[in-house]
Amino acid sequence: MSKTLTVEETKRLATLARLTVPEGELEAVSQDIANILGFVDTIQSVQLGDQAADSSNLTNVFREDAVHPLAAAHDLIEVAPLHQDHFVKVPKVIE
Amino acid sequence: MEYPTIEQLHTKLINKEITVADLVAEYVDRAKASDLNAFREIFADTDIAAQVAVAEAMFQQGTATVLTGMPIALKDNILFGGHVVSGSSKMLEHYTASYDATVVAKMKEAGAVIIGRTNMDEFAMGSSTENSAYGPTKNPHDTSKVPGGSSGGSAAAVAAGLCVAAFGSDTGGSIRQPAAFTGIVGLLPTYGSVSRHGLMAMGSSLDVIGPMTHTVGDAKIFYDAFKGKDSYDGTSQEQSIAVSLKKKLAMPKFDKGGIDPEVLSNFEMIVEGLKKEGFTIDEIELPHFADALAVYYILMPAEVSSNLARLDGIRYGDRAESVSINDVYGDTRGALFGPETRRRILVGTYVLSHGYYDAYYNKAVALRATIRKELEQALETYDAILTPTTPTPAFGIGEKVNDPVSMYLSDLFTVPANIAHHPALSVPSGKSAAGLPVGVQFIGARFGEETLFALGKIVEDIR
Numbered sequence: 001m002s003k004t005l006t007v008e009e010t011k012r013l014a015t016l017a018r019l020t021v022p023e024g025e026l027e028a029v030s031q032d033i034a035n036i037l038g039f040v041d042t043i044q045s046v047q048l049g050d051q052a053a054d055s056s057n058l059t060n061v062f063r064e065d066a067v068h069p070l071a072a073a074h075d076l077i078e079v080a081p082l083h084q085d086h087f088v089k090v091p092k093v094i095e
Numbered sequence: 096m097e098y099p100t101i102e103q104l105h106t107k108l109i110n111k112e113i114t115v116a117d118l119v120a121e122y123v124d125r126a127k128a129s130d131l132n133a134f135r136e137i138f139a140d141t142d143i144a145a146q147v148a149v150a151e152a153m154f155q156q157g158t159a160t161v162l163t164g165m166p167i168a169l170k171d172n173i174l175f176g177g178h179v180v181s182g183s184s185k186m187l188e189h190y191t192a193s194y195d196a197t198v199v200a201k202m203k204e205a206g207a208v209i210i211g212r213t214n215m216d217e218f219a220m221g222s223s224t225e226n227s228a229y230g231p232t233k234n235p236h237d238t239s240k241v242p243g244g245s246s247g248g249s250a251a252a253v254a255a256g257l258c259v260a261a262f263g264s265d266t267g268g269s270i271r272q273p274a275a276f277t278g279i280v281g282l283l284p285t286y287g288s289v290s291r292h293g294l295m296a297m298g299s300s301l302d303v304i305g306p307m308t309h310t311v312g313d314a315k316i317f318y319d320a321f322k323g324k325d326s327y328d329g330t331s332q333e334q335s336i337a338v339s340l341k342k343k344l345a346m347p348k349f350d351k352g353g354i355d356p357e358v359l360s361n362f363e364m365i366v367e368g369l370k371k372e373g374f375t376i377d378e379i380e381l382p383h384f385a386d387a388l389a390v391y392y393i394l395m396p397a398e399v400s401s402n403l404a405r406l407d408g409i410r411y412g413d414r415a416e417s418v419s420i421n422d423v424y425g426d427t428r429g430a431l432f433g434p435e436t437r438r439r440i441l442v443g444t445y446v447l448s449h450g451y452y453d454a455y456y457n458k459a460v461a462l463r464a465t466i467r468k469e470l471e472q473a474l475e476t477y478d479a480i481l482t483p484t485t486p487t488p489a490f491g492i493g494e495k496v497n498d499p500v501s502m503y504l505s506d507l508f509t510v511p512a513n514i515a516h517h518p519a520l521s522v523p524s525g526k527s528a529a530g531l532p533v534g535v536q537f538i539g540a541r542f543g544e545e546t547l548f549a550l551g552k553i554v555e556d557i558r
Contacts, residue, residue, distance in 0.1 A: 010441070017400060017444040018407065018421070019437060020429030029441070032499060036442050039500045040389040044454065048461055061329035075193035081414040090409055091420040 003038040005030045098256045101313045105161045115150045115164035119208050122166040126257040131233045133251040135171045137211040146208040153206045162320050163206030168252050168261040171212045172219055174293040175199050182218045182295050183227040186431040187412040196293020198304055198321040205320050213248030217433045219269055219297045221245050222505045225496045226435045236531055240489040243273030249307050250277040260308045260317045264294055266301045267391050268509025271521035274307055275484035275534030278523045280314045281307045285542050286516035287332050290325030298398035301513045311551035334542040338549050342374045345477040347381040355487040357527040362483045365524050365535050368557035383466045387511040392503055393446050393459040400443025467515040479537040479550055482508040484521040488531035512538045520547040522554045
């Protein structure tokens, strides 16, 4: 099935995905995504009976809500591109 | 070229015919001399020497396991504490892992020697390794061809004798397809049988870590050493079904038009061979088997778009110089993700967005349940479902890179097992006239890996 996606729609997706797509690539990216959506659209024609959305009988797995010391805590902060003491530095969020 | 098995090498080590240092040096020297771009990094000599010393000590103390001293490789998405692990992305070019993946911790306990990390499609997204930010890996059987993907570096490294065994990860075929393209054995274990702790998440309901080896026997030894329940992965479990072969196999009816004639004739040869071994092979209807590919290319990007949201320029890796927080997110991700990663994030965002969610994501979830039920039912009667692993032998570097949908079609036979959480084994089954390897795949019952190994060994005998 063929599908189309406008440049405006792609820009909207890019905003939702927090992903800057350069102006010059918008046309090509829109075409690629339309092709992929056209390919997966085949599932629309598949008729399913009264299926439960998920029949896999999955159960939740819980563990005890207990505190464990984490030796690598400091290392996890260190991998942030900008950090200071025990904090990750982020740009101002509220203008 | 034939390389020794893990058992053969272990016997030599036990009998002191070779030392761990000699064994590791032989493989590391080959890895350093190779121009396949299989490795993203071969670890420093001092790093490897320290691991060799641990292995030698285990032999002296009598605590050696069958994997002690074996030079192995990690896919570049499995965390090894203190080492750079990049997902073969620019995003994590300078990221150093803070801890060991559970499978890495198990390898350390077993005394294996981890010699390096292997190239892959960026964040495991692709079927050729051409989506690596660091250039494609070449197929050792023909360097103008891809080794498959996404675990193409691991596949090429094993096939060219640069390591004894390698870890791969398989979300839609990323172990089995490159195994088939390079003439090695690759297992997708049952979802949950191997801990995903320390594996960079791609599609969390699909991802499984598995072995890539020269032989089925090696795959079993390697897999047994890293499977099992882990408190760090709530989906992991300890289960195993004993082998009791009914000697009945099923082949799904599929459109033979899209399959390479040499792959088909090789497949038919294996089918005939198995019949001579006393197997009954029925062609059966699995009406939704072929729909798995479309289901996969909806569910997987949906999960990718969520999982890769954490790569935002704030928490890990590199970051754009932008000022406002939204620009830091957008510019970091826009600049440092490759084209295929960006496509999948955008497709995933689309299928999860308001107005399309029911038509795509929910429909795919419902269809997934149907596919699962179909496979489950078939595997009550049959030992396994038999297919070619891939529709074609390895394709050329550059041939499909600009046509994502054509690239996706190479996952036709491999995705149903991931969708249904069944294990599947790819075994080399011969070569094309041009000398390119082809493989066959057995999809088994959940936790039926032992049956798959038994079937795989038969193929090794008859091919």
